[in-house]
Amino acid sequence: MDFGLSEQDRAVQAEVRAFVDEHIRPHARKSDEDGYFDVTRVKQLGDAGLLGGPLDRAWGSRGWTHVQWALALMELGAADSSWRGFCTVQTCLCGLLIERFGTVKQQQDLLCKLVSGEWIFAYALTEPEAGTDVAAIQTTATSDGADVLISGTKQWITNGGVADRILVFANADPEQGRDGITCFVVPGDAPGLTREPVEGKELGHRGSNHAVLRFDEVRLPATSVVGGLGKGFxxxxxxxxxxxxxxxxxxxxxxxxxxxxxxxxxxxxxxxxxxxxxxxxxxxxxxxxxxxxxxxxxxxxxxxxxxxxxxxxxxxxxxxxxxxxxxxxxxxxxxxxxxxxxxxxxxxxxxxxxxxxxxxxxxxxxxxxxxxxxxxxxxxxxxx
Ligand SMILES: Cc1cc2nc3c(=O)[nH]c(=O)nc-3n(C[C@H](O)[C@H](O)[C@H](O)COP(=O)(O)OP(=O)(O)OC[C@H]3O[C@@H](n4cnc5c(N)ncnc54)[C@H](O)[C@@H]3O)c2cc1C
Structure with a gap:
């Protein structure tokens, strides 16, 4: 067993610490007090490699190992949990998910923009009646010719109010229970999608953007499915x-x-x-x-x-x-x-x-x- 960090690990750690000291830590208190999500910081995170993390270099990342990525998030988390949360959603919940389950076309269309920070991503699973019990989601995906119509409500979605692309979990065959759940990639400006802030004031993560997303027959092409029909769980x-x-x-x-x-x-x-x-x-x-x-x-x-x-x-x-x-x-x-x-x-x-x-x-x-x-x-x- 080797518990030591490599020279490259230490270099990533030092680089991220310097970035965080300059761009994140000085603003953490104010963004917490103002409840302010500064969208201009997203590109800075992209330039610093903090959105590419361990994704493949093909998408513009630095190709960090998962150990280096963990070290980077430790530095970010020490300064501001809101921005660490942003990166976790963007890169882990969305980026690594698309890299693992998405089609080649989806990877090509989405991942370079995700890594650079040109597009913000969100992961929409939680609903008013389905939190821990993921299989109970009530958002539906109904076939309409070659298209799919998404209807339902998601809540507590980090980046939800500002996301350019949202990974939405909906049930395409409710009779099948969890085996009907399917993941779709939805544009943030899709007709029929409305977004609003979550109710009340959050205890923490006040520099984050948390939203309620309402889908009213949001029309998507069949190519929007990520990972296959019924594979969403x-x-x-x-x-x-x-x-x-x-x-x-x-x-x-x-x-x-x-x-x-x-x-x-x-x-x-x-x-x-x-x-x-x-x-x-x-x-x-x-x-x-x-x-x-x-x-x-x-x-x-x-x-x-x-x-x-x-x-x-x-x-x-x-x-x-x-x-x-x-x-x-x-x-x-x-x-x-x-x-x-x-x-x-x-x-x-x-x-x-x-x-x-x-x-x-x-x-x-x-x-x-x-x-x-x-x-x-x-x-x-x-x-x-
Ligand atoms: C800051 C923040 C950011 C979030 N960001 C996102 C996001 O980006 N995307 C997203 O989809 N969701 C997001 N969420 C939602 C989050 O994932 C859910 O709040 C969480 O899964 C719990 O669901 P719930 O709040 O409905 O609680 P519930 O599931 O109703 O649980 C209530 C209580 O019951 C307990 N409980 C439930 N089932 C069991 C069981 N079987 N055994 C024992 N105890 C149980 C829970 O542990 C909890 O203590 C976010 C939440 C917060 C607070």
């Missing part, structure tokens, strides 16, 4: 495997940001004539945060490393997502307390880390669901 889950690795990486990033902020504060803040880092209770928190960070980083890189080797990594991905997201919430919670009243104010970043970390526990399969996947893998299928 498998396509959706395939996308989520790569997406969850992106979320785990983001959770590692949040933990790194918490540790960095807390170390600096514990060294500088003085009470009772000593720096607070000299109190054992504070040291206990720092040590626990470090153990959470180090273990989730190892689990995440292990899952990415297996993906690079072409091995099945679904189980490792669930372990990494579950462990890293739970550890991120714990780290951010302790970071707020460790900062005292300062931790309670947006003038310090740790309260944002806590609000953002809660989202990571929910999307792309909640922590409950990751535990179910892990336990099912352990138990195996019941004999009939």
């Amino acid at each position: 498998e396509v959706a889950m395939g996308g989520l495997e790569d997406g969850r690795l992106g979320v785990a990486s983001g959770a590692v990033g949040i933990q790194q940001a918490c540790v960095d902020a807390c170390l600096e504060f514990a060294r500088s803040r003085r009470q009772f004539g000593r720096r607070i880092g000299d109190f054992q209770l504070i040291q206990q928190d720092l040590a626990d945060m470090w153990v959470g960070l180090d273990s989730s980083r190892l689990l995440t890189l292990q899952a990415a490393w297996k993906r690079d080797r072409g091995e099945s990594n679904a189980s490792e991905v669930s372990v990494a997502k579950y462990a890293a997201c739970e550890a991120a919430v714990t780290a951010a919670d302790r970071a707020v307390l460790l900062h005292g009243a300062r931790g309670y104010s947006s003038a310090w970043p740790v309260e944002r880390y806590l609000r953002d970390a809660k989202g990571l526990q929910i999307y792309e399969g909640t922590s409950h669901i990751q535990r179910i996947i892990i336990a099912r893998d352990l138990l195996g299928k019941e004999a009939r």
Whole structure:
């Protein structure tokens, strides 16, 4: 076993860190406070290689390994979960999905624009009555001559309000249940599609764009199907495997940001004539945060490393997502307390880390669901 990063891995890490320090971190607080999604930043991310990630070089990416991609998302996640979420949706949920399941024509039509940032992508699975229970989606795809008509409602769709292309999961044969689910690529300006912001104000990820999408007989050519008729459940889950690795990486990033902020504060803040880092209770928190960070980083890189080797990594991905997201919430919670009243104010970043970390526990399969996947893998299928 070799736990060391290669020279190229470190170079990617350093390059992304420099980009994030210049273009993302300085704006994170303001975009969170204003709830502002700055669309001009998308091209910058594309130029920095952050939309191509591990996609094939044929589409204009830098051809990073999955380990390098995870390292890049850790850097981004440490600065701003909203932009890390954007990249996870664009590159993992949409880009890797199209590369894996799309036709050659779809790959050629879509992937160069995805990697450059010319087009924004969204992945629309969740519905008002179908969140965790993906097979229960009610959006329908009805044949109309050579075309298909999509009708239904999607909600909580990241990038949904601004996307140029949306991967929409609809049921083409509801009697078949999950075997009728099909993935379609839908233009953002398709007649019959309306979009609006989600109801209320989000707890975190406030610099993201989250939308409700309503489809009223949106007409698509049959060539819009991604991965084959009735294969949408498998396509959706395939996308989520790569997406969850992106979320785990983001959770590692949040933990790194918490540790960095807390170390600096514990060294500088003085009470009772000593720096607070000299109190054992504070040291206990720092040590626990470090153990959470180090273990989730190892689990995440292990899952990415297996993906690079072409091995099945679904189980490792669930372990990494579950462990890293739970550890991120714990780290951010302790970071707020460790900062005292300062931790309670947006003038310090740790309260944002806590609000953002809660989202990571929910999307792309909640922590409950990751535990179910892990336990099912352990138990195996019941004999009939
Ligand atoms: C910031 C953010 C961004 C998002 N982006 C997207 C996106 O881009 N595209 C998209 O399609 N969706 C997106 N979502 C939606 C997200 O994927 C869903 O919210 C998530 O899958 C959970 O679904 P739900 O909210 O309907 O909760 P529900 O499925 O109703 O679950 C409610 C509770 O019940 C638990 N539960 C459900 N079933 C079980 C079970 N079998 N066993 C044990 N517990 C269970 C859940 O863990 C949860 O705690 C986003 C959500 C957020 C918060």
